[in-house]
Amino acid sequence: MTEATTEALVEVIDLGISFGETRAVDGLSFSLAPGAALGVVGESGSGKSASAYALLGLHRSTGAVVDGTVRVAGTDVQRASDAELRRLRGGVAAMVFQDPLSSLDPYYAIGDQIAEVYRVHRGGSKRAARARAVEVLDRVGIPDAARKARSRPHEFSGGMRQRALIAMALACEPKLLIADEPTTALDVTVQAQILDLLHGLRQETGMGLLLVTHDVGVAAESVDDVLVMRQGRAVERGPVRDVLGAPKAAYTKELLSAVPRLDAAKPAASDAGEPLLEARDLRKVFGRGKSSFTAVDGVSLTVRRGETLGVVGESGSGKTTLGRMLVGLLDTTSGTIRRDGTAVQMVFQDPVASLNPRRSIGESVADPLRASGVRDEQRIRARVGELLERVGLDPDRYDRYPHEFSGGQRQRVGIARALAAEPQLIVCDEPVSALDVTTQAHVTELLAELQRELGLGLVFIAHDLAVVRQVSDRVAVMRRGRIVEEGAVDEVYGSPKDPYTRQLLAAVPTVDPVLAAVRRAARKELREQLREQADGAGRDEVAVA
């Protein structure tokens, strides 16, 4: 039963997790002291999320088999009663899920959901809980939090939903925060802000942090120790400085060398061809009357054959909305889009929602093929298998269902599906945000290859500036529904004109932990500056971390 062991907040010994015949985690051991931060990096599908789940006993009665010992804040998670587990969950240890976009109840206001969770652990009146919800939403940088707290999840952008989930976790002031890829949908400034917030909380409240991430830079900025995972096992473990500075394991070295660099540009693009898509003066207004909100405001752009247009920008700036309008999934409020029969596809930002849970991923990928009239089963299977393989998935998993895949794997399924029909234009909405750097490199390479071969046009929405630079010919920077800067990628990155672009570039995390600390201090200063500016302009959309 519960012993009064204070030393370790988390104690994992010889953890193993099997899903049926798949052994996802095997012999994993680590511990975490109160107030400490452990980063878990590694290959997509290496069992990071599965291990994180085990800390809260979330595998219980799902059919997954867990062995080994897991102790969190003195509670033996494996043996704890349901009531004990409930006390642990949220109150002692809170979790931010990897797929934040589908992790909120679509029917309830976001503020209410946070308030509900808060009241379970902290009690108090409904009013107080709502106020707390607004407070934490504000802390994670949701502009106009009091009003936005009344929105339903579908009215939030991807990054906003992710932040709402972080807010939910923080609302209860847990002793341990398990954050599974908490910043995948955030632009670098907001990401930095969140990471700083977590850092601050650790210092203030002694919160322990288990940060699962594929972004080595993020890990470098926020944790003390790193655990590198591959194929369900730990391959290397140690202080962040040592592991990232002088990696021992071959895999770690490989990983580090694959980290995209801000200065690595795309190899000279083939000559841009005729325009595939032309958008003029796009506007999108959600809602009506007083509660209306202009998500996209007068955006014009052109995408040509064989060209990649990178779109970066603030979370909630209208990137997804724009992307959906471009492919025709969303009606425009005004403006025109000329597609001229271009075959378009989209990689959705939320890989969970974009896959039908009842159809095997092979079938989902095969969908565009079948739609285009291919009937030969053999051919379909072969083609799908090839696509799966090219995005780094085992073709034998054709008949598996989405819930059997890790976050990064699902994202790749989505890419494979978009590629299946050989479209002329793909709008990729954060297509590699959940992928470890090696896989990421692999996928971007694949896209580049197809672009060369087929003259594919790409709209590449991402928050990772390095990746965008790597894949794009031109880049557009969005903020508050507008394109604030657009141009050839080298120009924008080399000599940014808009202050916002400059701020973005400054916020890119670095792999060097020492440099990271220096940057953090610099950011704080910049933020203060910016706030003064904003105050002066009568705006206060920059949240205070």
Add this chain to the structure above:
Amino acid sequence: MTGFLLRRLGGAVFVLLALSVVVYLVFYAAPGNVAQIVCGERCSPAQVAQVHDRLQLGDPIYVQYWHFLQGLFAGRDFSSGVGVVHCDAPCLGLSYRQDSPVTDILVNKLPVTGSLVIGAFVLWILLGVGTGLLSAWKRGGAIERTLTGLTLIGFSTPVFVIGLVLIIVFCSTLGWLPFPQYTPFSDNPEQWFWGLLLPWISLALIESAKYARLVRSSMLETLAEDHVRTFRAYGLTERAIVGKHALRGAVAPVIALSALDAGSMFGGAVLTESLFGIQGIGKLLVDSVRQVDLPVVVGVVMTTGFFVVLANAVADALYAMADRRVVLQ
């Protein structure tokens, strides 16, 4: 919103007219000599002919229908023998058998059926959703199996069996409840309630089974979704998760179905009404069909139609409120 209302209004007019046309056509084709039935078995052919004339049955069907439409929009006059009965504008005609305006008859019956339906509705929603909730919460256990069994018994037993058993047990044998009887609410609310309790219960027992099953299955679907995992991971009790988050996912089909059931029940829960001696619209319909009292049948069917349309409009509005992703059409 105004667009929605206007469209619905147009829809309602269409539904009501379509219903009246269908009823006219059916009764035109159906067997049964109205004049003979109204006059009585032993009327002579001459007397039958007089009645035939009096009811204007000799006119071709479209003329009769035209008169009906005229009555609907402009009112009509009828002879009472000693004088003239005027029937005001939304006039559905005069009952062949009762010689009073159909609208008056319906207005008398509406509170009766209304009381029955509204009470039963509240009860069956509570019972159905409650049972569904409980069986989703306690899924896989003995409680769930018992509940499933009970709801299915409820559903596969006809109302006259359930109703009669209830009467015998609670009224005759135990004497806990008075024998069901309709007392207008305005006369005596307490008697109204006690007199209608058993009819409500019997209807609810039968109707609720559907809702219980449906709620349960929708909830199980929702429980498999990702967002439920979030609340589990935040230590919410299974009860809270089932009762709040999973239930919300089950709301859509419940709203849709209850609108349908409540609306169509305004056309009368015929069996329930006749078993419990509640003289509502259902009983009126059966009697009128039997007596080939066309104006009343048209009136009843149009009333039902009206409530069906109304209930659906309310349901759609509610539904759009419940799920903001759905736009009101």
Add this chain to the structure above:
Amino acid sequence: MSEALLASQAGAAQAAAPASGARQFWRRLRAQRAVTVAAVVFALLVFVALAAPLLTALEGQDPNAFHPALVDSAAGGVPKGSFGGISGDHWLGVEPQTGRDLFARLVYGARVSLGVAFIATLVQVFIGVSLGLLAALGGRWADQVISRFTDVVVALPLLVIGLGLIAIVPDSVPRPVLITAVIAVVGWSGTSKIVRSSALSLKSLDYVSAARLSGWGRLAVARRELLPALAAPVITYGVLLVPANVSIEAALSFLGVGIKPPTPSWGQMLTDANTWYQSAPTYLLLPAGFLFVTVLSLTVVGEGVRTALDPRAASRLKVGVKSRKDAKSRKEASK
């Protein structure tokens, strides 16, 4: 590539390639023992219905033969003897008033009730799903037209429809066909409403958008993406249509468009038996029991199908997990 099939690490021999969707469905279905039992029960009922002449021949009774001597005429016609006159000749006793053999009437009744009610249910579900989907996906006009048409059908009482049919349909149309058609026509609206409302919710989901982008038409999107998700409520509701249809069939016989007497059906037996439940309880309990067993077995099968349709249920059902150790550790884990 980097994809890790970790099975080998777990020491398991080369894992069999996962089966195709349909095969997995069957696997998940078969993993539920209650479903197998229920399916057998239902199959037995169907067999009883099909083999009615054989079974009654075995008993040696005719479903329509009167036995006035077996009932107590002065007491209103209650069957003589205990338990509704159960004897070696009359396995389940006899009907009050007429003395007809209950067993024979029940097994013959199964033909009508299962045949008509079941087929009608299928037709209702088909119409309901089609129209519901059309309303949800076909745009504003289609929705308006279908919804209002549904209102008209809902508002038309069975009585009026019955009368209309008596007038229109010639006698040459076989009764069972007519009944099935009538029941189907009056009873699809619930399904259609449920399908419409669920489809409206579903159609805003990303995976539906993805399918649309793939180039599928509305119909194909509905069939491929929405239908599987709609199966749960539709099956649940559809199962309940069976007893409802049995009652409609009984009601239709009042209107003269039902099965012609003396052919028995459960619905009519229930209707006739209603006042008898104090004096001759078996008369009511037997058809009620048969109907209940039918509905229960269908419910369990439906529930099983619903579960099996959900791939996420596979792990819960532990399909493919054979190791005993797993089961043990799971037990531990859950306490």
Add this chain to the structure above:
Amino acid sequence: GPDDSGAKNAGGSSDGKPQKGGTLSVLNNEPQTDFDPARLYTSGGGNVPSLVFRTLTTRNREAGAEGTKVVPDLATDTGKPNADATVWTYTLKDGLKYEDGSPITTADIKYGIERSFAAELSGGAPYLRDWLVGGDKYEGPYKDGGKGLASIETPDAKTIVFHLNKPEGEFPYLATQTQFAPVPKAKDTGTKYESHPVSSGPYKVVKNENDGEHLVLERNPNWSEATDAERKAYPDSIDVRSGLDASVINQRLSASQGPDSAAVTTDTNLGPAELAKVGGDKALAGRVGTGHFGYTNYIAFNPKVKPFDDPKVRQAIAYAVDRSSVVNAVGGSSLAEPATTFLPNQKAFGYTEFDHFPAGASGNAAKAKELLKEAGHADGLTVTLTHSNAKGGPKGPEVATALQDALKKAGITVKLQGLEANDYNETIQSVSKEPGFFLRGWGADWPSGGPFLAPIFDGRQIVKDGANFNTGLLDDPSVNKEVDEINKLTDLAAAAPRWGALDKKIGEQAVVVPLFHPVYKRLVGKDIKNVVISDWTGVLDISQVAVK
């Protein structure tokens, strides 16, 4: 029947003399939709209506066979006929008043009768139209320009004279019907009159909700016991609720809780299932009243349809009929008595026992087969039996299937054709559409052979283009003549045996096969006293019932 008079075994549980006061509840199935004396079609003035409407004559309110007699009501006697019974004269008693205290005059009775000719107020019995001189042409007081019907004379306010177009010795029976109730012309509101008819009887209408669904009657202060020898009027008020389900009525009466202890029903029999229960309960059995109303259910043939044109086929069917299963189908021997005569077995009808085609209790298949063979149907015969779809009724599928099974034994294959009730009536009552073989029932408008036999077997009553009841299309001059002869008799006791003889004679032709006579079994509340069941109505007379 003579052997089981309802009054003997029925009665309340508490003893003592009946007292005035209290409220009597009437729990009924059918609402009193017609409460206009012109529209009512009742035997002997009806049960509830006769509390409000007094008529020239009325039925004798005595138990059993005594109750089949006609006695004076408003009139001083049962009528004075002229020599050939074509003119009938009545004189009113003194001191007769309406509920508002105004006097009742013969002009009002004449007006009441005239009203019944109006198309607006149709529904009554056909006799006035058929018997009164000029009755077939008269269209009622609303259309006659104030002239009235000349064949009714009111020489003064107390005297009324009826001129008939043929001798009718049974006119006093007719004068019991509600059309003979006075209606003051000034108070006539046409079709609306029924909502508040002016009372001449011991009770007046104080509430009439939803077309007779709920009636409340209270004492009429202007009714004088002295002028009314028949109605006892014990309760102070009477509350009539209708639209109740038969099984619920019987439940309520047997439970007898609260106001239901002072409740009766005038229209709901014990059902077969309930009989079985009542049989096992002594206390309950003591509260059951048994009565007989003159009614016969029978098989009707249309001799114009093959093979029923052949008397042998009809006789074969008569032999093959299994009356015990038919009786069982309608509720068993307590609710029906097998019938071999068309006339009910009551003296008033002139019942004469006969069984021309003895089938025994369960049919004589051998004899039937023999006859079929003679008729040339040695290999059996297939016929269609048309029946009503109304469940549980005497013309419904239950009886039809019982017959089907019985005839099968005689080698007759019966196909069933069920029709919806309206359709059924219209079909069997139409000379052109009439099927060959169907189920039918006939009840007496008053307890005499006349209204029982004439409509069914009198060839002059065949209605070619309307509702016809002579379903056998029998037009036998000797039958017609005998009907006329008996109608001339004003000595009803002498007339009765002649009706019986006529029945026996007609029976030989097998144009109908009598099946059974229904028996009424009615439960009363436990506080009900003075239960009187006459053979005229077969049910307890609520004008005699007391609740204290």
